Amino acid sequence: MTEIINDIVAQINQIIFWLKFTVYLVLGICVVWLIGFIRRNLGLDTHSIELKRIRRILERQTSDK
Numbered sequence: 001m002t003e004i005i006n007d008i009v010a011q012i013n014q015i016i017f018w019l020k021f022t023v024y025l026v027l028g029i030c031v032v033w034l035i036g037f038i039r040r041n042l043g044l045d046t047h048s049i050e051l052k053r054i055r056r057i058l059e060r061q062t063s064d065k
Helices: 002-042 046-064
Strands: none
């Protein structure tokens, strides 16, 4: 009888472990997504920085003409 109870407790502990793992994984993905979202909206990503450089170059070229 105690073996059955020990097996059930071990299974419950394993379920709790995988639930914690899944929650931490989801939270980690959310944090990474949030950082990317903030960087894109503030214009800190590489594409936005490159577009700013191109815009400055084009503005200089049009002001030189």
